[in-house]
Amino acid sequence: MKAETAVLDIQGQYRVYTEHYRADAAEQTIILVNGSLSTTASFAQTVRYLYPQFNVVLFDLPYAGQSRAHNSHTRPISREEEADILLELIEHFACDLVLSFSWGGIATLQALARQPRRIRKAVINSFSPVINAAMQDYLERGLQVLSACERDNIGALLNDTIGKHLPSLFKRFNHRHVATLHDYEYRQMGFHVETVLNMDGRSCVSFAGAIDIPLLFVNGEWDEYTSAADARQFAQHVRHCSFQSVQQAGHFLDMEHKAAWLQTRNSLLAFLSPSHNSLIHTFRQHQAHALAG
Template sequence: MRPEIAVLDIQGQYRVYTEFYRAEAAEKTIILINGSLATTASFAQTVRNLHPQFNVVLYDQPYAGKSKAHNSQQRLISKEEEALILLELIERFSCDHVMSFSWGGACTLLALAHQPRQVKTAVVSSFSPVINAPMRDYLERGCQYLAACDRYQVGNLVNDTIGKHLPSLFKRFNYRHVSSLDSHEYAQMHFHIEQVLQRDLERALTGARNIAIPVLFVNGERDEYTTVEDARQFGKHVGNSQFSVIRNAGHFLDMEGKSACDATRDAVLGFLKPAPRGQRKRAYHYPQGNHAMAL
């Protein structure tokens, strides 16, 4: 399953690395939106769950992954700018669906507030409209460690908090990913956290009232940081909201083991494209070189 790879010029300002997993029999296309500073590698298992039922588009933000070598990194990028990048990618790939993970939900809601005509449904996973006490503690400590460029502490913070339910293999990938980030990526992450702590999330929620398409919110039962109860408050902001709880799963859902992977896949496919009876379940794989990093 090899993707078609392209580095696209976006708005004459950014160069964005993309992967397009084409499925000849698929009628619809879905684009996946990472959490902060995660890369296309984070979605390896999700691609397996969605392909070949859908064509799947992945991309790296201009400051991260395989996009960063193509951009100058002279200034920080806001969530609003990320939303505009997403809107252009939706247009270019004629995406019918979008699916976000963690803080990728912020730019996704901002983009959907523009009501892109192609998009028919959206899935927002591991995201919440509430900064609860555990999430605030995580973000505030993250700010401190990022400002000090303390790679050891950042890596441990992620694995000890939102990544606490990950298998040890993924925790090792996470730590290795965080410790290899460039200083501008730390600065970008610090900027995003400050935006969140300064109630930037409210802008995304205000715009969410313009979203008319069905949106499925998926959260892990064991996730203390974006809880099931908090996520249900999206119902006050998004008119056509649906909710799914993944039992015995934390923040990283389909990365946390076979049962969580199967349940996440079934919830997403059941929303996007109900499966025929008797359809054979696909196997869970530990993708090599994968990381789960996200905010």
Template sequence: MEPKIAIVEIDRQYKVYTEHYRNASADKTIILVNGSLATTASFAQTVRYLRPCFNVVLYDQPYAGQSKRHNRHGQPIRKEDEAEILLELIEHFSVDHVLSFSWGGAATLLALAQRPQRIEKAVISSFSARINTPMRDYLESGLALLQACDRNNVGCWINTTIGKHLPSLFKRFNHRHVSSLAEHEYRQMHFHVNEVLARDAECYLACANAIEVPLLFVNGEWDEYTSAQDARLFAEHARQSEFHTVKRAGHFLDMEHQAAWHDTQQALLGFLQPTHHRAADVTHKPLSSPISRRLQS
């Protein structure tokens, strides 16, 4: 079933491209929040096992994907702006659950700290509060490339760091996507890297302290950038927190191999639908050649 496509206007400032997969048998809606500069295409794998259980909402940030042609790009967008966009979309689509990937987790935590009444549970994947040494090295090494709009080397930068555990086909798609971005997208990513480097872990931990709904943190066993160990810093701050480590997986989790896809699927559905996920159709195999467009700054 094809999604319903709509452009949603946010505070008369942004126009956001959205995809709404409706499920007549579902009574809950989940919204998916991407990492930096990624598009709705990056959740192709995830949507396959969420659609039998939920109504699913995807969207592109104003500067990326199908949204960018509807917006002006004079100034970069802050994480606080992304959080406000998420809150507006939660209300617009009557969302019950949130699933974020990578640095989409930053905007998600900022939004959830405002305690939107509709939200019941949230999954934060491939995100940690602490900027550890590998992450800092990764971010700092990319600043000059982004500032120079060095398209080819930005693609290589992604694939040799956070994307190093991706299959070669996925790396080729990633490189193709990253090397074809508009100049304002590189400016946005450069701004975002500086924004991330300037933030202290206490910012995200303070958000966790304010969040009242149950949270599930999912991280890859081999992800040295947003490690499972660093994610557990949230344990003492989030009122209701659970943690899951996907075995033999790096930063991109369910895109890296079939076992990781299945492990991630089971963790998400087990958390969001603990009494129903066994009966759901969880036997789908991942797509054989999905387009990999997840990015994190």
């Protein structure tokens, strides 16, 4: 399994590193959207069960991973701009499906609210529409260490909170990764944290009602930061949504242990399967006939 890599020009403003896992028998293409401080490497466990059932596209945002060397970093990038980048990549790779993780859900939902013509379904992992007490505390503490560029404390905070259910090997990898980032990456994340705190989650639900495709929300049973109960509040805003809780798993779902990997895989593949697609297509046809009549 080897990816085709490229650095793409996006709207003449950004250069974005991409990985494209192309499967000969796959009929659909899925694009994966990273969470904060993450790169394409974060989806290694996820690619294992999506490929070769699907063509899989990964990318690093302009300030992260293998994209950062190709861009200037004079100002933070907003979630709206991240949504612009995602929509451009969806068109370029002719994507049918989207899967986001954690804070990648904000830009993903913003992009979906613009109703991209190609996308048929999306999976939103480890995300909720509210800032609960645990998340509020995590973000406020995170903003302090990000603003001060306290590298070791940033890594420790990540592993002590949302990453506390990860195996020790993954915790060491996380700490090494986040403790060696550039100052502008910390400023970028601090900018996003401030935006989330100021909006108190309202930026997610304000446009959720415009999303007209089926969404699956997947959350870990033990995730107190983006809890399964909080995620279910999306049912008040999204027209076609379903929910899945991964048992004995925290925020990082398929990275935490084999049983969580299997549960996450089974939930995603069941939702994305061709038979499920046919049901949705039939439902939409009936809707169209009803409106026409």
